[in-house]
Amino acid sequence: MTDAYFMKLALKEAERAFAEEEVPVGAIITIGDRIISRGYNMVEKLNDPTAHAEIIALTSAFNHLGAKYLPEATLYVTVEPCLMCTGALYWSKIGRVVWGADDEKNGHLRVTGKEWPFHPKTTIEKGILKEEAAMLLKSFFKAKR
Amino acid sequence: MTDAYFMKLALKEAERAFAEEEVPVGAIITIGDRIISRGYNMVEKLNDPTAHAEIIALTSAFNHLGAKYLPEATLYVTVEPCLMCTGALYWSKIGRVVWGADDEKNGHLRVTGKEWPFHPKTTIEKGILKEEAAMLLKSFFKAKR
16 A cells, blocks of 8 residues: 555545535545545535544544554645644644645645644655645636636 | 633633643633633543644534634633644634633744734734633642652
8 A cells, every 4th residue: 555545545535525515625544554534624514614634534533543642643635734733633643644735825834934843753745646636626716716 | 891701711611621630721712791612621531632622612612603703702711722723713713812821832832933823813812810820730730740
């Protein structure tokens, strides 16, 4: 199983969001080759601006594992996490975060100017299937206009 | 109704957390003189490291009002919000944030080095009943040792 394999599944989650007229972002959490949880943006559906794909997937992972830390886990998310999600990932002590497209507007790097906000034990990888993730967002906002 | 009045209620929420062996942080959300929601830290109870007082109060406010933005609301929280909560408050477009004690370790100012992460329309006030909030935290961690 490769990063691209799991990112494709995260993209499938993003497509679900798209189909439900949500900003298309999706996430998958894995431990080894096992998928622990999935999530897609539900801000409109739940009427909650904090219901991002990462938060949905994290909450589901805590419930599923009965654990509040995820040092063995990897989160795949189609777009760079925002400040809130980066903070949530920090508290989860997640082992690894992999994202696709950078978010030039809301990504945590833009807000803080540094990579530091992740937990020191969290490793990061970016750019996996970034064109696909960015294209999905672009189509969404184009259709909205 | 003054800021100190509502902060006292937020401190009551923090005391509930203390009684349940949670890090004692409490929050209240108001609109004018009306209390919209309350929350206290439930990280241990919910087995979820993101279940901070502010998040509990925000989710409850979105549900209660059926609105995903809170421009008329004020959040009172006994301790400076962390990065995650600051991000959540950003997305809520909340009108005002009032906190008690600064958090020298996890407060968003320490992490980002700037006040900027709040929404540009959000005003901030700090230091309200800060001794009481800090004392509660100190007692908690002293008892834990």
